[in-house]
Amino acid sequence: MSGFTFSEKQEKEITGILSKYPFKKSAMLPLLTLVQRAERAISPEAMVAISEKLDCSPAYVQSVMSFYTMYHAEKVGKYMILFCINISCQLNGCDKLLEHTAKKLNIKVGETTSDEKFTLHREECLADCTNAPMMRINDTYYGDLTEQRIDQILDSLD
Amino acid sequence: MSDNEVTLTIDGKSVTVPKGTKVVDAAREVDVDIPVFCYHEKIGALGCCRMCLVEVEKMPKLMTACTMDVMPDMVVKTTTDKVEKAQKGVLEFTLLNHPLDCPVCDKGGECPLQDNTFKYGPPDTRMEFHRANNAKATPLSPVITIDRERCIACQRCTAYSERIEQDQGLVMLNRGFYNEVGTFNNEPYNNRFSGNVIDICPVGALTNTDFRFKARTWDLTNTETLCAHCGCNCNITMGTRLNELMRIEARPNDAVDDGWICDKGRWGHQFVHSKNKIITARENSVGGGKPTSFPVFPHDCTIQDAAGKVAEAFKKIAEEHGPESVGFIGSPYTTNEENYLYQKLFRQSLGSNNIDHKSYQDTPGLPVDHYGVEQIETANVVLLIASDPTEELPVLDLRIKKAVTNCGTRLVSLNDQTIALDKYSSQSVQYRVGSEALAIDALANGLARELGEPAPAKDAGQTGISAEDMNTLVETVRSSMKICVVYNPSALSGDAVSRVKRLLKLIAKVPTMECGAIPAAPMTNAVGAMDMGLLPDFYPGGVPVTNQDEIKKQWGENAPTTKGLSALEMIARAEAGELKALLVHRSNPVIDFPGGSRVADALRKLDLLVVHDMLETETTELAHLVLPSNGPGYDEGTTTNIGGRVQARKKALETAQAPDWKIINLMLNALGDETDYQKVLDVTDEIAQKVPGYQEISRKSLGKAGCDRAPVTSVDETVAEQSAGSGKNGNLRLRVATSLFSHDKILDASSRLAHHFLPSTAHLNEKDAKKLGIRDGDTVLLSAQDVTLEATASVNNRCQSGGVVVPRASDWQGVNGLTGADGGPTWVEVRKV
Numbered sequence: 001m002s003g004f005t006f007s008e009k010q011e012k013e014i015t016g017i018l019s020k021y022p023f024k025k026s027a028m029l030p031l032l033t034l035v036q037r038a039e040r041a042i043s044p045e046a047m048v049a050i051s052e053k054l055d056c057s058p059a060y061v062q063s064v065m066s067f068y069t070m071y072h073a074e075k076v077g078k079y080m081i082l083f084c085i086n087i088s089c090q091l092n093g094c095d096k097l098l099e100h101t102a103k104k105l106n107i108k109v110g111e112t113t114s115d116e117k118f119t120l121h122r123e124e125c126l127a128d129c130t131n132a133p134m135m136r137i138n139d140t141y142y143g144d145l146t147e148q149r150i151d152q153i154l155d156s157l158d
Numbered sequence: 159m160s161d162n163e164v165t166l167t168i169d170g171k172s173v174t175v176p177k178g179t180k181v182v183d184a185a186r187e188v189d190v191d192i193p194v195f196c197y198h199e200k201i202g203a204l205g206c207c208r209m210c211l212v213e214v215e216k217m218p219k220l221m222t223a224c225t226m227d228v229m230p231d232m233v234v235k236t237t238t239d240k241v242e243k244a245q246k247g248v249l250e251f252t253l254l255n256h257p258l259d260c261p262v263c264d265k266g267g268e269c270p271l272q273d274n275t276f277k278y279g280p281p282d283t284r285m286e287f288h289r290a291n292n293a294k295a296t297p298l299s300p301v302i303t304i305d306r307e308r309c310i311a312c313q314r315c316t317a318y319s320e321r322i323e324q325d326q327g328l329v330m331l332n333r334g335f336y337n338e339v340g341t342f343n344n345e346p347y348n349n350r351f352s353g354n355v356i357d358i359c360p361v362g363a364l365t366n367t368d369f370r371f372k373a374r375t376w377d378l379t380n381t382e383t384l385c386a387h388c389g390c391n392c393n394i395t396m397g398t399r400l401n402e403l404m405r406i407e408a409r410p411n412d413a414v415d416d417g418w419i420c421d422k423g424r425w426g427h428q429f430v431h432s433k434n435k436i437i438t439a440r441e442n443s444v445g446g447g448k449p450t451s452f453p454v455f456p457h458d459c460t461i462q463d464a465a466g467k468v469a470e471a472f473k474k475i476a477e478e479h480g481p482e483s484v485g486f487i488g489s490p491y492t493t494n495e496e497n498y499l500y501q502k503l504f505r506q507s508l509g510s511n512n513i514d515h516k517s518y519q520d521t522p523g524l525p526v527d528h529y530g531v532e533q534i535e536t537a538n539v540v541l542l543i544a545s546d547p548t549e550e551l552p553v554l555d556l557r558i559k560k561a562v563t564n565c566g567t568r569l570v571s572l573n574d575q576t577i578a579l580d581k582y583s584s585q586s587v588q589y590r591v592g593s594e595a596l597a598i599d600a601l602a603n604g605l606a607r608e609l610g611e612p613a614p615a616k617d618a619g620q621t622g623i624s625a626e627d628m629n630t631l632v633e634t635v636r637s638s639m640k641i642c643v644v645y646n647p648s649a650l651s652g653d654a655v656s657r658v659k660r661l662l663k664l665i666a667k668v669p670t671m672e673c674g675a676i677p678a679a680p681m682t683n684a685v686g687a688m689d690m691g692l693l694p695d696f697y698p699g700g701v702p703v704t705n706q707d708e709i710k711k712q713w714g715e716n717a718p719t720t721k722g723l724s725a726l727e728m729i730a731r732a733e734a735g736e737l738k739a740l741l742v743h744r745s746n747p748v749i750d751f752p753g754g755s756r757v758a759d760a761l762r763k764l765d766l767l768v769v770h771d772m773l774e775t776e777t778t779e780l781a782h783l784v785l786p787s788n789g790p791g792y793d794e795g796t797t798t799n800i801g802g803r804v805q806a807r808k809k810a811l812e813t814a815q816a817p818d819w820k821i822i823n824l825m826l827n828a829l830g831d832e833t834d835y836q837k838v839l840d841v842t843d844e845i846a847q848k849v850p851g852y853q854e855i856s857r858k859s860l861g862k863a864g865c866d867r868a869p870v871t872s873v874d875e876t877v878a879e880q881s882a883g884s885g886k887n888g889n890l891r892l893r894v895a896t897s898l899f900s901h902d903k904i905l906d907a908s909s910r911l912a913h914h915f916l917p918s919t920a921h922l923n924e925k926d927a928k929k930l931g932i933r934d935g936d937t938v939l940l941s942a943q944d945v946t947l948e949a950t951a952s953v954n955n956r957c958q959s960g961g962v963v964v965p966r967a968s969d970w971q972g973v974n975g976l977t978g979a980d981g982g983p984t985w986v987e988v989r990k991v
């Protein structure tokens with residue numbers, strides 16, 4: 001299979017990652033993360049490329065990739081919204097806020113907006129109960145959510 | 159009790175087992191049954207299904223018996239209330255989404271899920287929800303169907319893929335509720351050993367597509383027999399119903415196959431019902447050949463008449479033109495009994511030593527121990543010479559992988575092509591195609607120098623091996639302490655096989671060295687055919703024709719004691735009109751022998767060509783008279799595997815046709831031999847009496863697992879000094895490689911394995927390709943002799959420059975026609991179309 005090559009910069013990064021582990025296979029998650037962040041999805045071609053780097057079968061890469069919810073076979077939006085629905089957030093009304101967010105983005109939970117800007121997912125506890133209800137967008141935590149605050153946050157992202 | 163043993167108590171019974179044994183296996187020793195799903199003794203501990211929970215004194219919680227090593231004075235209980243409650247609980251969950259479609263499930267009747275539920279399961283379920291519906295019958299490959307609804311996600315199959323096949327083709331995808339067995343990107347699960355997952359699946363999830371809905375397992379007649387495809391002689395069970403082959407399963411025998419078979423063994427036996435099967439004796443009206451003046455078979459003549467007439471015709475020609483005018487080409491695929499009787503017919507009754515079964519050089523016996531395949535696990539070093547087990551002897555490939563990954567064995571190879579096992583070897587030394595004799599001698603000379611023996615100083619030059627590589631190899635071999643040399647005589651050109659034997663003798667001279675070898679020719683009974691004396695220069699048991707006293711004692715005063723013609727010499731004599739009559743048994747020289755159309759032309763010149771075969775071939779077309787051979791599935795007898803193990807092949811299907819040994823017996827009778835064998839075991843008994851090495855072979859000693867034959871003596875061979883080979887400028891040396899799924903008479907177009915057939919391919923080195931202006935994927939023509947063959951070029955450095963590797967893809971490809979009739983290296987011209 002062809003169609004996926006790592007950029008020069010990525011190649012350098014991969015060499016660095018691989019040097020950290022005694023076994024190549026241990027670098028599976030860092031490499032998957034690298035691809036997910038760069039491509040916003042992990043395609044079969046990318047899995048083959050990773051398997052070649054790690055000396056394992058592409059099936060094994062897919063097995064790991066499909067185990068974790070943070071990796072996606074379908075391309076996700078530029079902003080990945082993970083909405084906490086665990087107990088603290090639930091008690092503080094996350095359901096209603098999630099519904100509001102979905103309505104605002106005009107998508108269902110689990111979907112991506114047509115402009116590929118946002119993807120909305122439910123998520124289990126993100127360890128920020130002090131600020132419940134909360135959500136995570138890419139690497140940033142947003143706590144003490146209200147409908148107004150959500151509107152504000154989403155509008156501020158470009 | 160030694161330090162390596164542990165004594166423990168299981169359900170009040172005391173048991174002593176080796177250290178490292180799992181509790182579940184120790185329990186089996188004292189007939190305590192601990193139920194399992196995911197555990198398989200050959201795959202190892204997984205601890206995934208939780209079915210094997212047991213109570214262990216002083217441990218607070220229940221433990222999984224399959225992951226727990228035995229410990230001294232451990233007290234294990236498997237029948238307490240706590241255990242029984244746990245077993246019921248586990249099964250209730252295991253059955254949560256299982257469809258219970260047992261009435262239409264192929265596994266029904268032999269299903270561990272059924273059995274465990276029957277013995278240990280709850281009487282009812284408390285779950286009142288709808289069962290999850292998953293994909294039913296889905297093709298996992300053209301030969302395996304997966305029923306994801308039945309799968310209990312025990313992960314036995316994926317562990318097999320990871321630990322035994324070691325290619326991780328089959329994996330668990332997704333997580334939790336959505337967990338399923340699958341392959342990368344839904345590609346077919348296609349490899350040489352995929353079928354074993356059907357045997358090990360403890361439910362009806364992985365099923366044999368060919369067997370689906372064909373029969374209930376309890377209606378099958380199961381015959382414990384042997385696979386007839388390669389020299390491994392794996393043990394199989396043929397399940398038949400109403401005299402039709404239904405399915406084939408592995409039958410574990412640690413000394414032979416370790417419990418696995420390859421896909422060719424599992425699905426490659428459909429030829430038993432082939433429409434090309436020869437079922438009656440017949441006379442051919444030969445188109446091109448001259449009509450024979452010998453007896454014609456009347457239409458539907460009985461086999462008694464036919465056999466008698468063939469024998470008399472041969473006798474008449476032998477009397478008229480001398481015994482050297484008749485010949486026999488046997489087969490390395492037939493049983494020892496058939497081979498033994500045919501050589502007896504030609505030697506005792508016709509007085510001819512013109513007997514052979516192959517187109518390469520080899521001699522019986524080894525100058526060192528003949529190792530069984532199990533010894534690979536205990537050897538420190540395995541040295542492969544010209545052998546590619548993955549294509550030639552697949553189950554040997556699994557054994558080597560196991561030795562390298564689990565037993566600390568080191569693999570080194572001396573080969574002219576890259577092979578799949580290179581991934582596992584610590585050193586792969588590649589010599590130029592055709593220079594095997596020089597490469598083997600270079601290794602031997604290196605060793606000789608280490609041992610302080612005289613040896614030429616400089617010698618590896620023409621092989622393309624660097625001095626450094628050769629020194630490393632010499633050192634690995636010298637310091638190995640225990641080495642197993644696996645060599646493929648059929649892939650060695652010229653007299654290279656004698657050089658291997660000289661090398662073996664040298665290795666054995668290294669102080670404190672244990673040296674053994676496995677002659678790994680890919681054919682089913684290659685070792686047996688040599689042992690049975692299907693050779694022009696050796697009587698059965700490796701007795702050379704020059705040993706007159708021994709021969710006269712065993713075979714009578716008239717037994718011939720001059721060297722006969724080899725198979726290739728017989729073809730040459732036929733061409734010259736000196737050989738008058740030839741009997742070919744289960745062999746297809748027209749396709750398989752070197753020389754191309756010359757072979758067919760030579761056979762046409764014979765006064766009498768009799769072919770005794772099971773399927774119609776290009777050679778039966780040329781025959782004056784054709785005799786039917788029953789072949790695997792129908793025949794009985796013994797075969798000797800590459801490790802020298804003799805095992806019984808049994809009859810799984812009935813036929814009205816007389817078996818081969820009976821037909822040969824009739825021919826013997828017609829020529830005055832009065833022995834009347836009642837059953838094939840009578841022949842086996844005679845072999846035990848007459849063939850050195852086979853004294854111990856009897857019905858009793860064969861049993862279920864077979865019996866190692868004693869070593870067959872080898873003779874000291876003189877090896878000629880080498881002259882440097884001269885090549886034609888610009889031409890490449892040809893290496894014909896074996897491919898497991900070759901499209902031939904056995905695996906025909908209707909075969910279940912047809913998806914594995916390869917196109918005709920020529921593997922070239924980059925340098926040569928550049929010189930010849932050939933790019934990857936180009937169509938090329940290869941020509942030598944007067945034969946031209948078309949192939950697709952693959953530029954992949956499978957061999958060094960100066961060579962070209964062509965796998966035998968099909969009978970119609972005709973690659974053997976390119977090779978020279980003298981058995982030496984072949985030069986081919988390669989050009990782009």
